[in-house]
Amino acid sequence: MIFQQVESPDDVAEVAFERIQHWLTAKSEPVFALPTGATPLPLYRRLIEATRDGRLPLARARFFALDEFWGNDLPESSTFRHFLVTRLLSPAGIPLDRLVALPTSGDPERVAATHESAIRAAGGLDLVLLGIGGNGHIAFNEPGTPHDSRTGLRVLTEKTRLANGYLFAGHHPIPTHGMTMGIGTIATAREVLLMASGSGKAGIIGRLQDGPVALELPASSLKSHGDARIVVDRAAGVALN
Numbered sequence: 393m394i395f396q397q398v399e400s401p402d403d404v405a406e407v408a409f410e411r412i413q414h415w416l417t418a419k420s421e422p423v424f425a426l427p428t429g430a431t432p433l434p435l436y437r438r439l440i441e442a443t444r445d446g447r448l449p450l451a452r453a454r455f456f457a458l459d460e461f462w463g464n465d466l467p468e469s470s471t472f473r474h475f476l477v478t479r480l481l482s483p484a485g486i487p488l489d490r491l492v493a494l495p496t497s498g499d500p501e502r503v504a505a506t507h508e509s510a511i512r513a514a515g516g517l518d519l520v521l522l523g524i525g526g527n528g529h530i531a532f533n534e535p536g537t538p539h540d541s542r543t544g545l546r547v548l549t550e551k552t553r554l555a556n557g558y559l560f561a562g563h564h565p566i567p568t569h570g571m572t573m574g575i576g577t578i579a580t581a582r583e584v585l586l587m588a589s590g591s592g593k594a595g596i597i598g599r600l601q602d603g604p605v606a607l608e609l610p611a612s613s614l615k616s617h618g619d620a621r622i623v624v625d626r627a628a629g630v631a632l633n
């Protein structure tokens with residue numbers, strides 16, 4: 393696992409953009425896993441622009457959702473699927489059937505097995521893009537999640553629920569559970585790129601660099617991955633040495 397510090401959130405986006413370009417050059421149908429949240433938005437804006445200009449054949453890729461809220465009768469507009477559709481796929485003109493999203497309800501074991509087998513059928517994950525929670529979570533894998541975990545249901549911490557509250561904006565209780573690719577699933581990717589920007593991530597990025605691989609810090613699992621990179625802007629990397 394390597395750290396790369398750049399200046400701004402747009403520079404973080406540029407690094408991720410180049411890796412996406414790389415995989416689109418290397419393969420006819422590369423497979424990407426996509427995060428939600430504030431961090432990837434500059435990247436998504438960049439991808440939309442380049443796709444609209446005809447400079448990036450992003451529609452050739454397959455996309456997998458990393459995670460999703462879990463609960464009955466969740467408003468579609470609050471889902472991570474909706475986030476990815478409205479923040480990336482639709483504005484970029486990418487057919488929605490290029491995205492394998494996770495449902496918000498059903499038989500959890502069957503849903504998890506279906507996502508895992510769809511990943512396998514697509515030839516495995518080429519590039520997993522990630523954000524990081526203030527508590528070190530990756531996707532919805534909260535502290536304590538085994539590093540060999542596969543896709544499945546997780547209990548969300550209060551912190552994670554609050555961080556995602558804006559998606560529910562008072563019109564629905566924030567779900568208590570999420571369905572997510574496991575840490576072990578993410579580890580099967582050929583390349584992992586974790587993005588962090590802003591001073592709110594400085595503490596966890598410092599802990600990630602200094603500490604050992606530990607269950608309490610899910611992102612530390614990436615230390616054992618052969619091609620994982622942590623790209624941070626100046627503010628998020630202030631504690632790096």
Ligand code: PGA
Pocket residue numbers: 428429430431432523524525526529530531555
């Ligand atoms: P953020 O979320 O990009 O909105 O900070 C990251 C995460 O919780 O994984």
